[in-house]
Amino acid sequence: MSSELHVVLKSKDLLMLQGVLDAAGYGPASSVSNPKSYNVAAKLLVGLFHRGMTSEEDLTMELERHFGSIMSPISPPSFERTRASIQGRPLS
Numbered sequence: 001m002s003s004e005l006h007v008v009l010k011s012k013d014l015l016m017l018q019g020v021l022d023a024a025g026y027g028p029a030s031s032v033s034n035p036k037s038y039n040v041a042a043k044l045l046v047g048l049f050h051r052g053m054t055s056e057e058d059l060t061m062e063l064e065r066h067f068g069s070i071m072s073p074i075s076p077p078s079f080e081r082t083r084a085s086i087q088g089r090p091l092s
Contacts, residue, residue: 009049017045020059041067 009017021027026041044066045059053059 009046013049013054016056017042017049017059020045020056020063024060024063026063037067 021038021041024041026038041063044062048059048062053062
C-alpha cells in the first residue's frame, strides 16, 4: 500500500498557481522560449502547494529564492516573429 498523499488540484488552485507563474514572468512567451525553466518553475510550485504552501506571496518568494528575480514579461523578438508567422500577420 502506498503511503503517498495524493492532493487533487482544483481549478481555482491551478488558476492561482498560473497567476503566480505569470506574475513572476513565466507566462506564455517564456513557456515557448524557455520550456525547461518554465517546467521546473511549475513543478516547484505544484510540489510546494502539495506540501501545504498555499499563499501566493510565499510561493512567489520561493520562486525568487530558487531562480532569482522576476523574468522579463516582455516576449523575445523571436517569439513575436514566430507568432506573427503562424497567425499570418505582418511583422510590426
